[in-house]
Amino acid sequence: MTSTYSFGSSGVGTAEAGLPVDARAERWRTAARLGLAFLPALVVAVAGFQRRWMSDDGHIYVRTVRQVLAGNGPVFNAGERAESSTGTLWQWLLVAAGAPGFDIPTAAMYGGLFLTAAGFALAAAAALRLRGGDGLLLPCGALVLLALPPVWDFATSGLETGLATCWIAGAWLMLVTRPRAVATCAVLGLGPLVRPDLALVSLVFLAAQWAVARPPWRGVLAGAGAAGALPVAYEIFRMGYYGHLMPLPGVTKEASRSLWWRGADYLDDFAGTYLLWLPLLMIVAGLLASGRMRERVVVAAPVVAGALCWLYVIKVGGDFMHGRMFLPGLLLMLLPVFLVPVTRAWTIVGAGVAVWAVTCAAVLRVPYEGRIGPGGIADERGVYVHQNDARHPVHHTFAGQPGNMAYAGLVRERTRDGAPTLLLARSPVAAARPGITGVYNTLGFSGSVIPLSGAALDPIGLAYPLAAHSQPINGRVGHDKRLPDEWIVADRGVRGALPEGLDPKRVAAARRALRCEPFAELRAATRAPMTAGRFWRNLTGAAGLTAFRFPNDPVRAERELCG
Known part of the structure; x- marks a missing residue:
């Protein structure tokens, strides 16, 4: 499959309809194509930097990292083995950042920002490879994400959201470019270590990889071994060391229960606030007008995975942080249209999405901005800006509390x-x-x-x-x-x-x-x-x-x- 797609002309000159094409013009077209494709990564980096902060839950990671570096093991309190970090990989990345002596909260904040921007760049690279050709591509799904304040807020926050963004986009890029590689299996299998609920994404992506590659039984075994090696090894460690099947917050929040009504309120708090149904309906109309996309299995995989992620979030009753738990699923569902070709249908759709995006970014906000809402859902960044009396709170001072x-x-x-x-x-x-x-x-x-x-x-x-x-x-x-x-x-x-x-x-x-x-x-x-x-x-x-x-x-x- 990968041989069918190309990032575009090499810029050394081609021939079209028997006429030579100027190499310099070709290079400019390629530069414009790539610049427009990777512009969303720059925009999200700037937006995230302007709203940089550390959440209280981010500081939960920080204490565990400090305990590891102090020689007490991956625990929150010395003498009691409790896994308070939901994102296993994020915790150990912070340990690696703190080992040379870097300030851990600062590393968490800027590390999340870097990984968010990297995720947008990887999503753009996958779109370039999937679309092929050498024409310009318009940001469409990317524009939906960039217009949402929760995306700006959770580009930092000290939580694992940036890592989830980077892993989701990177996994899809490997599914698009190297579906037959064992290394792809290993990357796709990391979902549970990024965040336990992202095991759903791993399963869907691995199923899509099998459907594309159709390996022999030995290849299936090799792929399963590569995908499961780290998650299974860590799960054995978790069970033996902590005595639990999941991180402790999963026990606390009853991750297997059903609270559909509360989850529906959480969905309305997010999608209703930003009129999110408008751009999504426009994009669906664009897909219907543009006909079938190539590589249907690869295109369908992130949409199915994203829908399952949203369904799970709704089932368990949502979250107390406004919009946060819907961001990975939304990214997944928008990956196939992250960038779209310049056709008549997609240009009309893109213009409509752009009008919504400007309105959303400039006007649409939750009515409880800076506070905890009546349903218990919080504008988390606004709350901690107020409580710390700081525009960009990193270390806890709580000068306003x-x-x-x-x-x-x-x-x-x-x-x-x-x-x-x-x-x-x-x-x-x-x-x-x-x-x-x-x-x-x-x-x-x-x-x-x-x-x-x-x-x-x-x-x-x-x-x-x-x-x-x-x-x-x-x-x-x-x-x-x-x-x-x-x-x-x-x-x-x-x-x-x-x-x-x-x-x-x-x-x-x-x-x-x-x-x-x-x-x-x-x-x-x-x-x-x-x-x-x-x-x-x-x-x-x-x-x-x-x-x-x-x-x-x-x-x-x-x-x-x-x-």
Whole structure:
């Protein structure tokens, strides 16, 4: 297939209709073709730079990276094996960036920007190869992406979104150019390591690769081995080291549940805000008018994968960050029309998309800009710009949030005192382990102010296994678990040291429950010294531990689990 396509003329002169073509003019046409094709990558880099920032969830990655570099392993808190990083590859890329001494938040911010721009460039390269010929190509799908404020915001943020953009575009480029290569299998198989839900994309792309290449059975085995080598190896490590089948946020956010109604609200919050149906309908009309595209399997693969990604996001109830979880799926669905040929139909469509894009970029915004909306969905960048009182927040200062500043001051004060302390919202009490144990909802911030030798716990459970396995309550998307203080005192406090207002009977019930199974096994899986026997026990018991949930009420939990 790859031999059918070409990036265009070599610029040394050709002949058309028996007439010579000036080599200089040919070079200018090629330069114009390439310049227009790669312009979106430059635009997204500029837009992302102008709105550069670090999210609180980005700082969750930062603490884990700091723990790795300090020799404590890939954990959020020393002494407790919890995988708080959803994007495995992103975490280890940040470890590589931090090893020479680079500032990790800064590396995360600019690394995401670079990978986003690289993803747009790779998408353009795939479009050039797919379209062939030497004529100009117009940005169409690229223009839809460039008009959306969430694309600008999550070009940085410190999260794995930039890596996802780069991997999706790079995987499709390899599917277009080298569908028969084993190296392509290896790249396509990386989806689960970029982000677990991108396993859907890997499966669809690998199926498309098989449909195009139709390898013999030995080739199928070789391709499967190449695609699965790293993901399977890491999954074995995850199960044995952490005792779970997925990163802990997947347990916390109940990644297998169905909340269709909430997901539909999340879709409307994104697509409705930007009238996204208008450019998508225009593009569908352009496709119908232009006839069938070549290489139908390759073209259909990203569309199917993107639709499945959107369906999954809707199924699990969406997310609390405006638009973020729909961006990979939207990129996938727009890849076949990222650039389009200059035909009459596509020129009309492109003009319509351009009018929408200008309107969207200039006017269309969520009504809760800079805040958390009534449905719990947040303009995440705007929130952290306000709370840090900084136009481009990178390191957590929270200069505009007095409560967070007070918490940071209390941490510094108790750290100087040196006494083992459990910092609860009610009042500090004696802790069972040395150092400071802080309990705070804003986990990235807490992790940035709590020393690496201490423990930063969140009652939501993003990095605290006990909280992650509690039953969900009716709360904000991604924040609908809340471990009561009784459990935290029973787990981390000194016996007899109770903060004011806490029921000692409920604390005692929690202490007794923690000695029963499967609580005892959960604590051993995440805290016991890592030995070969412990690894094997975690590996074989990971499915059961991942499925374990317990009631929030300690008395009820003791009654149900201890008999």
